[in-house]
Amino acid sequence: MTQRTLAENVASMLLEVKAVRLNPDQPFKWASGWNSPIYCDNRITLSYPKVRTAIKNGLASAVQAYFGDVDIIAGVATAGIAQGALVADWLELPFCYVRPEPKKHGMGNQIEGASIKPGQKVVLIEDLVSTGGSSLKAVEALREAGANVLGMVAIFTYGFEIARKNFADKGLNFYTLSDYETLIGEAVTKKYVTESQLITLQEWRQNPAEWGV
Numbered sequence: 263m264t265q266r267t268l269a270e271n272v273a274s275m276l277l278e279v280k281a282v283r284l285n286p287d288q289p290f291k292w293a294s295g296w297n298s299p300i301y302c303d304n305r306i307t308l309s310y311p312k313v314r315t316a317i318k319n320g321l322a323s324a325v326q327a328y329f330g331d332v333d334i335i336a337g338v339a340t341a342g343i344a345q346g347a348l349v350a351d352w353l354e355l356p357f358c359y360v361r362p363e364p365k366k367h368g369m370g371n372q373i374e375g376a377s378i379k380p381g382q383k384v385v386l387i388e389d390l391v392s393t394g395g396s397s398l399k400a401v402e403a404l405r406e407a408g409a410n411v412l413g414m415v416a417i418f419t420y421g422f423e424i425a426r427k428n429f430a431d432k433g434l435n436f437y438t439l440s441d442y443e444t445l446i447g448e449a450v451t452k453k454y455v456t457e458s459q460l461i462t463l464q465e466w467r468q469n470p471a472e473w474g475v
């Protein structure tokens with residue numbers, strides 16, 4: 263399957279299971295603090311075995327194709343945990359997940375599960391990239407723990423310049439199964455969006471950090 267076909271298939275599945283929501287009148291608040299008329303809830307895909315498996319296969323194949331020899335798969339908490347664990351299982355590799363900050367009781371861990379030995383090769387699995395802030399926090403924690411973070415694979419990216427720059431600044435390669443441009447293309451072709459929703463999305467896209475403020 264070509265990269266393009268995969269991106270279209272994944273976008274189409276996200277639309278079919280209603281993971282993508284549009285609500286310009288009551289904007290969604292994102293992890294970055296940005297307001298947005300669109301929200302892509304990839305967690306919903308876990309409820310659909312065929313979609314869940316297709317995504318798992320896509321992520322695992324990408325790990326193999328782009329990174330080859332890997333020691334540990336890590337998931338970004340919380341939305342990257344389930345798919346990360348599925349990918350680790352498929353690849354028969356150890357798994358850990360990375361909290362946004364250390365736990366405040368118990369063992370006080372930020373990285374849970376597989377313990378990382380210095381220099382071990384880790385690939386991170388994330389569900390979605392907006393600004394990239396959450397993913398890069400996880401990368402920092404893994405690097406502090408001594409990991410050689412080879413890169414990241416995620417289900418979806420909005421394709422914002424800020425994310426590209428954030429990842430480049432940290433020297434991290436990342437790949438995604440699908441992206442905003444492909445999603446909107448599919449949504450238009452299959453009539454999931456109205457003309458007025460498209461206009462709102464175009465306005466939002468011009469300056470997402472300031473939209474709805």
Ligand SMILES: O=P(O)(O)OC[C@H]1O[C@H](OP(=O)(O)OP(=O)(O)O)[C@H](O)[C@@H]1O
Binds near residue numbers: 293341389391392393
């Ligand atoms: O690229 P960013 O700007 O950081 O945004 C994307 C992040 O936001 C969401 O997580 P959220 O913080 O909503 O929490 P969850 O994973 O626990 O659901 C999503 O799962 C990504 O991790």
Ligand SMILES: O=C(O)c1cc(=O)[nH]c(=O)[nH]1
Binds near residue numbers: 293
């Ligand atoms: O940036 C976010 O917080 C975010 C955006 C989005 O579309 N979906 C999601 O789960 N998180």
